[in-house]
Amino acid sequence: MTLTSPLLCADIGGSFIDCAQVYPDGTLGPRDRTPTPTDDLDAFLTAMADIAARHPGVDLHIALAGLQDPATGICTAANIPCVNGVGLAGRLSALTGRRVRIGNDADCFALAESRLGAAQGHENVLGIILGTGVGGALVLGGRLVTGAGGLTGEWGHGPIIPHIVGAEKTTPCFPCGCGQRGCIDTIGGARGLERLHHWSCGRALDSRAILAAWRNGQPDACRTLDYYIGYVSSALALAVNLTGTTAVPVGGGLSNAPDLIAALDRAVRTRILRTNTPPLLSASRLGGDAGLIGAAFL
Ligand SMILES: [Zn+2]
Incomplete structure (x- = not known):
């Protein structure tokens, strides 16, 4: 409208x-x-x-x-x-x-960014939230898609990290608030990044400290971010292939880390079917x- x-x-x-x-x-x-x-x-x-x-x-x-x-x-x-x-x-x-x-x-969020924000001018937009947890919403042909139950765009749920009994040390498969295990929501937001870091190296650090250590090339943090970017960008690549979106505005606290958004964007673009794609992910322009x-x- x-x-x-x-x-x-x-x-x-x-x-x-x-x-x-x-x-x-x-x-x-x-x-x-x-x-x-x-x-x-x-x-x-x-x-x-x-x-x-x-x-x-x-x-x-x-x-x-x-x-x-x-x-x-x-x-x-x-x-x-x-x-x-x-x-x-x-x-x-x-x-x-x-x-x-x-x-x-x-x-x-997705509607605002597609009309007046970071995804202005794009018809097909997947808005994602990397906040405490993970959220998302889909605008196709310029219109919000709500779908059955109003759940369209929830790319953060659905078990994609396999639960292999006895291999919990090698696969970061955690219980999710939705009742499943291994959803991106368990590792994709700020609490998820912290959970992943603790799983990876046994240390409890808050998300800002993990990102700061990553920027300094600290090996434990770099390994955590390798896991994070690998898993999160894989789920996003699937979502981009499925929906044909040309813009992925990012909201939530982690969108304040432009280097993280840029690293995720590069990883997503190497994993999608389209080639020579201009940047897809960008931080929210409208913020709060x-x-x-x-x-x-x-
Ligand atoms: Zn879930």
Whole structure:
């Protein structure tokens, strides 16, 4: 869709609800931030109604750190348990009298970067989050693909690192929050990089220290990054071959490491079928505003 009038957009995470009006040119009005009531649905709905009341006459679009089933409208959000099983858009619309749309925050990230950010001008975009864990979303032909259950683009899940009983020391196959083992989500985010480092050399270091040691050529860190780049770029290469995307904007904390993004990009391009491909991965251009801006395009 093209924006024709301002919208009230909310980026709802497990800690804070960030709100701002988003104008048709993608600029944001003043930010409005309030703690997220996570365990009390009535308190959550009241907080959202209060926010809407401060911004009269505009429809409400939400980037949620969770999922909305496109078929049923039912939401699930691990860090905001009070909205689990709730048809949130319907409840909020009835409460505020506004049209309400809800999208997953990774979906909003991919939409924002494809319309106004690092992937602007690309029709087929795989947006990826390398944050605490791993997320993703797919824009094809300029349109967000939500798919069954709203789970399209979740390249971080599905067991791809084999679980070989007795060979746990040679294969970094860890249990995943989704219930499987060996998902990229277990090694691809900042916590995953730390898990991989600990598995590889027995040392507990935070992700920044691992990356700093890698930059200094420290052998243990270099081996960890060899594993990291090998596994993560292989999964991404499969996703790029499957979807035909020409741009992969990267969000989340690890996107602040341009050398890591560049190394992943080189590794992905050596693993895909297309040849002589210009760079695919690039750090988010919209940063912390991507959720709000992307919500406007839902
Ligand atoms: Zn998983």
